[in-house]
Amino acid sequence: xxxxxxxxxxxxxxxxxxxxxxxxxxxxxxxxxxxxxxxxxxxxxxxxxxxxxxxxxxxxxxxxxxxxxxxxxxxxxxxxxxxxxxxxxxxxxxxxxxxxxxxxxxxxxxxxxxxxxxxxxxxxxxxxxxxxxxxxxxxxxxxxxxxxxxxxxxxxxxxxxxxxxxxxxxxxxxxxxxxxxxxxxxxxxxxxxxxxxxxxxxxxxxxxxxxxxxxxxxxxxxxxxxxxxxxxxxxxxxxxxxxxxxxxxxxxxxxxxxxxxxxxxxxxxxxxxxxxxxxxxxxxxxxxx
Numbered sequence: 170x171x172x173x174x175x176x177x178x179x180x181x182x183x184x185x186x187x188x189x190x191x192x193x194x195x196x197x198x199x200x201x202x203x204x205x206x207x208x209x210x211x212x213x214x215x216x217x218x219x220x221x222x223x224x225x226x227x228x229x230x231x232x233x234x235x236x237x238x239x240x241x242x243x244x245x246x247x248x249x250x251x252x253x254x255x256x257x258x259x260x261x262x263x264x265x266x267x268x269x270x271x272x273x274x275x276x277x278x279x280x281x282x283x284x285x286x287x288x289x290x291x292x293x294x295x296x297x298x299x300x301x302x303x304x305x306x307x308x309x310x311x312x313x314x315x316x317x318x319x320x321x322x323x324x325x326x327x328x329x330x331x332x333x334x335x336x337x338x339x340x341x342x343x344x345x346x347x348x349x350x351x352x353x354x355x356x357x358x359x360x361x362x363x364x365x366x367x368x369x370x371x372x373x374x375x376x377x378x379x380x381x382x383x384x385x386x387x388x389x390x391x392x393x394x395x396x397x398x399x400x401x402x403x404x405x406x407x408x409x410x411x412x413x414x415x416x417x418x419x420x421x422x423x424x425x426x427x428x429x430x431x432x433x434x435x436x437x438x439x440x441x442x443x444x445x446x447x448x449x450x451x452x453x454x455x456x457x458x
Contacts, residue, residue: 172296180296181288184304188287189254191308192280197233199279199315202324242270254280275315283311286438293442302338303441306331306391310434313384317430323380328387335390345393353389357397358382377429384430388437396440399448403436404429 172180238247245267251257258277265272286307294300309331317323332354339350361382368376388400412427439447 172291175296180291184287184291185284188284188304189280191287192283193252193254194233195283195308195312195315196276196279197238198312199319201233202312202326203316203320203322206322206324206326240265240267240270243268254284279311279315283308286311289442299343302334302343306335307438307441310437314431314434317380317428321378321428323378323384323430325380325383328380328383332383332387332390335387339390339393344391345395349393349395350390353392353394353397354386355389356394357386357389360397360401361385381429381433384433388433388440392437392440392444395448396444399444400433400436400440403439404432407435408432 172183175183238252239245240247242265245265251261251266255277258272258274261272263272263274264270287304290300290304290307294303309327313323313327316327335344336347336350336354339345339347344350345353361377362379365375365377365382368374385397385400389397392400408427408429411432415427
């Protein structure tokens with residue numbers, strides 16, 4: 170790769186800038202993909218009832234560019250100079266240039282997080298095709314996390330392509346032997362499905378959604394079945410800490426559902442960067458290695 174010819178500082182700078190641009194794209198995806206899904210569902214329902222579907226439905230990836238981005242308050246079209254990752258938000262002081270309405274700080278934060286994750290991948294794995302693949306996975310996980318926080322939804326349009334991509338990459342044992350990856354995908358889905366069924370049988374409630382099963386299967390497809398116990402343990406710990414903190418410090422009603430997808434995603438990121446070290450440390454502590 171041409172990137173490998175640059176010094177480390179240049180590689181990391183390129184990764185940061187490229188990640189910021191991807192983060193800007195993710196902001197659009199996070200906002201528009203659920204809207205597209207709801208619109209398609211409404212159109213299907215309308216068709217089933219013999220009613221004409223809503224006009225101007227967008228197919229494929231058209232929804233990412235049409236309509237152009239506008240201010241939600243005044244409809245002001247976003248100019249190119251207003252769409253520079255992070256910098257535009259700072260120059261505009263977090264407000265629309267036309268009406269002065271506040272622009273959520275989440276937009277630059279998503280861009281910065283995307284850039285930071287991309288830098289971390291290049292730092293640890295180098296300017297390789299494997300690093301590009303892992304970056305793609307992390308970008309998808311970030312989008313899934315934000316959508317799940319907003320909508321309590323993990324779209325199949327993201328989880329399933331990422332799952333299949335992990336299996337395809339492991340045809341050459343890129344991140345795990347293919348057999349371990351296939352078993353990991355099946356075990357990831359079935360294990361959470363079994364927990365779901367047992368919880369529903371005991372409580373009469375649904376503790377998680379089917380998107381969580383697919384997300385867990387995704388990690389099995391990428392990292393192999395051996396990493397699944399660590400990811401499940403880490404996600405449970407992170408979820409418990411965040412949930413307890415929200416109840417204690419924000420007074421959140423414990424009956425209000427908290428999406429599990431973000432905790433799985435965070436645990437998966439930890440496993441990608443430090444999974445082997447954590448596993449070895451556990452084996453040494455347990456006297457098994």
